[in-house]
Amino acid sequence: MQLLLRNTLHGLFCASAVLCAVDARAQADMQTSSQRWLEAAVVQAPPVQGQGLRMEVSVGALDPRLQLAPCSKVEPYMPTGTRLWGKSRLGLRCLAGATRWNVFMPVTVKAMGRAWVAKTNVMAGTVLTANDAMEAEVDWAEDASPVVANAEQWIGQVAARSWVAGQTVRQAMVKPAQVFQAGTQIRVLAQGVGFQVLSDGQAITSGVVGQPAKVRLDSGRVMSGVVQDARTIVVEM
Structure with a gap:
């Protein structure tokens, strides 16, 4: 696909054998061609978290101070370590000209789709309820932290920082809720192939569902396990 897009862009850029300095006309041509290349590329993007997003592409301008030598073959490419998501850049390099050059054009790719937004301001540490957010169309690519797309990913969780x-x-805005504190009496479910043993103990560390915690059994033995609920740690033997 990349080769096909590249060849398409070559044709768009190189209908003339001469690509001059970055004057207004050359700038407009490069922006138009880059826009088409990017639009073709984002159409091929796979679904994110199982959702098909509506991609919107906008292309910025090259530095007007640039003076580019004529080039009959310009190749577009994505620089190493970049992706077509949010604020990014598209590389353009001359492959056939008296002077080889390589420049970068700023681009913005929005990924519009349904997600959750805060209804009101929420203080850090608040246990979240269904009244704290509502569904709306947002730009998933606006921030590096992944969007929380499903209600079960945040309802009952704790605000990791204040919301506006x-x-x-x-995802960076929520964290699992603590279900018990150190010193709490809890159950310890020790299990292995073909057996389960339930005993009592005292939590040495606080407990968060799905996270590791330590417990001291009545015998004095200390064990580590995974918090199952507000009363139980599961220890795999």
Whole structure:
């Protein structure tokens, strides 16, 4: 696909054998061609979290101070370590000219889709309820932290930092809720192939569902396991 897009862009850029300095006309031609290349590329993007997003591409301008030598073959490429998501850049390099050059054009790729946004301001540490956010169309690519797309990913969780009304709910904004503190009496379910043993103990560390915690059994033995719920740690033997 990349080769096909590249050849298409070559044709768009190189209908003339001469590509001059970055004057207004050359700038407009390069922006138009880059826009088409990017639009073709993002159409091929796979679904994100199982959702097909509506991609919107906008192309910036090259530095007007650049003076580019004539080139009959310009190749577009994505620089190493970049992706077509949010604010990015598209590389353009001359492959057939008296002077080889390589420049970067700023681009922005929005990924529009349904997600959750804060209804009101929420303080850090708040246990979140269904009233704290509502569904809306947002730009998934606006921030590096992934969007929280499903309600079960945030309802019952804790706000990891303060929220502002209208802010898109992202994974960095929530964390699992603590279900017990150190010193709490809990159950320890020790299990292995073909057996389960249930005993009592005292939590040495606080407990967060799905996270590791330590417990001291009545015998004095210390064990590590995974918090199952507000009363139980599971220890795999």
